[in-house]
Each structure stands twice: as structure tokens, then as C-alpha cells.
Amino acid sequence: MATAVYRRYVALGDSLTEGLGDDRFEQDRIFAGWADRFAVLLNEDAMAAGEDFLYANLAVRSRNSSEILSEQVHEALQLEPDLVTIMAGANDLWRPRKSWDLVRAQFTEAVRLLKEAGITVVLANCINPVHHWSFRGGALRAKELTKLIEEVASEQNVLVVDVYRSPTLRRLRVWSADCVHFGARGHAHVANKAAKLLGLPYRIETPVLQPRLKDSMTLLEHVSWIATHVTPFVGRRLRGIAAGDGINPKRPVMSRVHDHPWTVRRSKSSPLVHSPFPPASILAE
Structure with missing residues (x-):
């Protein structure tokens, strides 16, 4: 088990x-998502210790980071967690007027408030948007934001899930069809990185079957991507609409995670801990 057993986890982002x-x-x-998978791994660790x-x-x-580090942090405090993760800033990369000094102050204050409440805080640094050539204009700002987050983490003595330097996340195959969000493989990868960081002995099994098995697009695929994903995004921006308008958090209150759909294994010897589906050999019969 990890050195600490966490019983109440809240994910912000x-x-x-x-x-x-x-x-x-x-x-x-x-x-x-990765946080749901990470919660499942924390649940396995808590159950092994006889804890709910x-x-x-x-x-x-x-x-954006301002909303996450203010509104979500204050909502999290009301839930009285013992562990909080914060992944914030990706939506700031293409806002050139964003003040990094303000973001630094907000990260610092958010971590301070959570730590004063006795909560373990884990930050994630910024994604490095180099998996698709059209996003690389945000790479410099991603580097700056990662440096900022890691400096705050060092000052506040909290851990950082390193997504910025992950070679896996530089591959298009672990991203979803929109190229903006992690695919199933990417979410599993980040969850396992967080588990390793906290010393958990459990891992989510990475899905084998994935529609995207390559790291580049053909011209036709690129045209389809623009029509399916880029054009609607630009249209929303021009109308002043955000994808999150009217969307509420999916898990606003503390709840159990027993009936999850994923396979969990121990990290070293890899014995099966939990599998919601029959073994592949049975499915093949």
C-alpha cells in the first residue's frame, strides 16, 4: 500500500x-477519464487497508485556471477531502493576454488554502501540445506554465504529475479523435503516473484495442478532422460560447467507485485484482 491511505479524493480541472x-x-x-481511473486505484488501496x-x-x-483555482477549490473544501488533484491551465495556452503572475498567485493561494485544511495536494503540470503540428504554437507557453506550476509545487512542497515530459503523450495514438483530449490509452497512462507518484501498488490496465493506432494523419483524415472538430470549436468561439456552458460537474458529491468498468492489476507481480469482463479466452469461445 501507499505510505498514506486516502479515503476522500476530489479531482479539479x-x-x-x-x-x-x-x-x-x-x-x-x-x-x-484519468481521474476516475486514479480514484479506482485509490479505492483498491483503501479497501486493502480496510477503509472506505x-x-x-x-x-x-x-x-480556465482562474475558475478552477478559485471556484472549484472552494467547492472542494466543502467536501472535506484528504486528497485533491489539480490539472489546470491547458485552456490558457491560447490566451496570449493571460498574466502568468496572476496564474502563479492563484496556484499559490489555492494550494495554501487546501494545505491549511490538512489536505494532500497533487498538481499536474501542463500538457506539451506537440502531438499534432497545428498545436505547436502553444508549446512555448506550455513550457512557461509547466515551469510556473513546478516552482509553486516546490515552494509549497507538493507533488507534481509530470504530463509535460511524458514521451507517451507526444504520440497521437494516445489522444482522442479530436486530438485535444486524451484517448482511453492516454487517460490510463496519466492515471498510472499519478498512482506511481503516490506509491500505490495498483495500475489500470492499458486498453489494447484503440481506433487510432498511428501517430500521423493522411490529408483526407486531416480535412475530416478540421470539419468535424476544428470548425465547430471556431464557431463557438466566434459566438462567445464555451463547450462547458451549462455543464455541471459529473460527480459533485462524494460517492463510491466499486462498479467501475476497468481491469486493475498490481504494479509489480501483475496479478489480476479486478476485471469487470470475462477473460479474452472465454470471449473467443
């Missing part, structure tokens, strides 16, 4: 933490 891009998000928003575990996810798509 934007669409990446809400779970968009996951292969089951449109059918079941409740079990989708509860989880809330306050992340909402399109939220």
Missing part, C-alpha cells in the same frame, strides 16, 4: 480531468 476523449465518455460520463473510499470530480470542460 477542465475537460482533461472531466474525461472527454475517453472511449466511453458519451455513454457513461461517470466512469471516464469516496470520490468527487468537480472538473468541467472549458474551465
Whole structure:
């Protein structure tokens, strides 16, 4: 088990933490995304210690760092968690007027408030948007934001999930069809990184089957991507509409995570801990 057993976990963030891009998000928003998977791993650790575990996810798509570090942090405090993760800032990358000094102050204050309440805080640094050539204009700002987050983490003595330097997340195949959100493989990868960071002995099994198995697009695929994903986004921006308008958090209160759809294994010897589906050999018969 990890050195500490967490019983009440709250995830804060934007669409990446809400779970968009996951292969089951449109059918079941409740079990989708890296934070939901991480909660399952925390639940396994708590159960092994004979403890109950509860989880809330306050992340909402399109939220910027200011909204996450103020509104969501104050909502999280009301839930009395013992662990909070914050993944914030991806929606700031293409807002050039964003003040990094303000973001630094907000991160610092958010972490201070949570720590004063006796909560363990884990930050995530910024994604490095180099998996698709059209996003690389945000790479410099991603580097600056990552440096800022890591400096705050060092000053406040909190851990950081390193998504910025992950070679896996530089591959298009682990992202969803919109190329903006993690796909199922990407979400599993981030959940396992967070589990390893906290010393959990459990891992979510990475899905084998994934529609995208390559790291580049053909011209036809690129044209289709623009029509399907880019054009609607630009249209919303021109109308002053955000994808998160009218969207509420999917897990606003603490709840259990027992009936999840994923396979869990121990990290070293890899014995099966939990599998919701029959073994592949049975399915093949």
C-alpha cells in the first residue's frame, strides 16, 4: 500500500480531468477519464487497508485556471477531502493576454488554502501540445506554465504529475479523435503516473484495442478532422460560447467507485485484482 491511505479524493480541472476523449465518455460520463481511473486505484488501496473510499470530480470542460483555482477549490473544501488533484491551465495556452503572475498567485493561494485544511495536494503540470503540428504554437507557453506550476509545487512542497515530459503523450495514438483530449490509452497512462507518484501498488490496465493506432494523419483524415472538430470549436468561439456552458460537474458529491468498468492489476507481480469482463479466452469461445 501507499505510505498514506486516502479515503476522500476530489479531482479539479477542465475537460482533461472531466474525461472527454475517453472511449466511453458519451455513454457513461461517470466512469471516464484519468481521474476516475486514479480514484479506482485509490479505492483498491483503501479497501486493502480496510477503509472506505469516496470520490468527487468537480472538473468541467472549458474551465480556465482562474475558475478552477478559485471556484472549484472552494467547492472542494466543502467536501472535506484528504486528497485533491489539480490539472489546470491547458485552456490558457491560447490566451496570449493571460498574466502568468496572476496564474502563479492563484496556484499559490489555492494550494495554501487546501494545505491549511490538512489536505494532500497533487498538481499536474501542463500538457506539451506537440502531438499534432497545428498545436505547436502553444508549446512555448506550455513550457512557461509547466515551469510556473513546478516552482509553486516546490515552494509549497507538493507533488507534481509530470504530463509535460511524458514521451507517451507526444504520440497521437494516445489522444482522442479530436486530438485535444486524451484517448482511453492516454487517460490510463496519466492515471498510472499519478498512482506511481503516490506509491500505490495498483495500475489500470492499458486498453489494447484503440481506433487510432498511428501517430500521423493522411490529408483526407486531416480535412475530416478540421470539419468535424476544428470548425465547430471556431464557431463557438466566434459566438462567445464555451463547450462547458451549462455543464455541471459529473460527480459533485462524494460517492463510491466499486462498479467501475476497468481491469486493475498490481504494479509489480501483475496479478489480476479486478476485471469487470470475462477473460479474452472465454470471449473467443
